[in-house]
Amino acid sequence: MAIMSNPKLLLLDEPTAGMTLDETQKTAELIHRLSERMAVIAIEHDMAFVRALACHTYVMHQGKIIAEGDFSDIENNELVRDVYLGRA
Structure with a gap:
């Protein structure tokens, strides 16, 4: 829902909580695409996900x-x- 409003800044609090490894990777890919058109801040404890963001x-x-x-x-x-x- 937050993405639909096309915000300038997207804040995410542990966006991968409860996700499978595949879902987590797809979320990282989505965030990469989103970061081309908006600022994204993610609070996350999953270091594999943070590593995948490469930011x-x-x-x-x-x-x-x-x-x-x-x-x-x-x-x-x-x-x-x-x-x-x-x-x-």
Whole structure:
């Protein structure tokens, strides 16, 4: 429904929750197409989905941005690993 109104900004909160791997991949492809005509912000915990988006990524912890950049930079960031693996 949100896409039908052709917004300038589309906000998605965990859009792949409960989806199969195939559905998740198709959603990533849809978001790629949509991002050509609108800004898209997705809040997501599924790292395979975030990786599939292959876009600029921000990581937040306790309301603060702790890292940003390409996904490859994010997944290799020691602070991100510490926070999300429970070491910090």
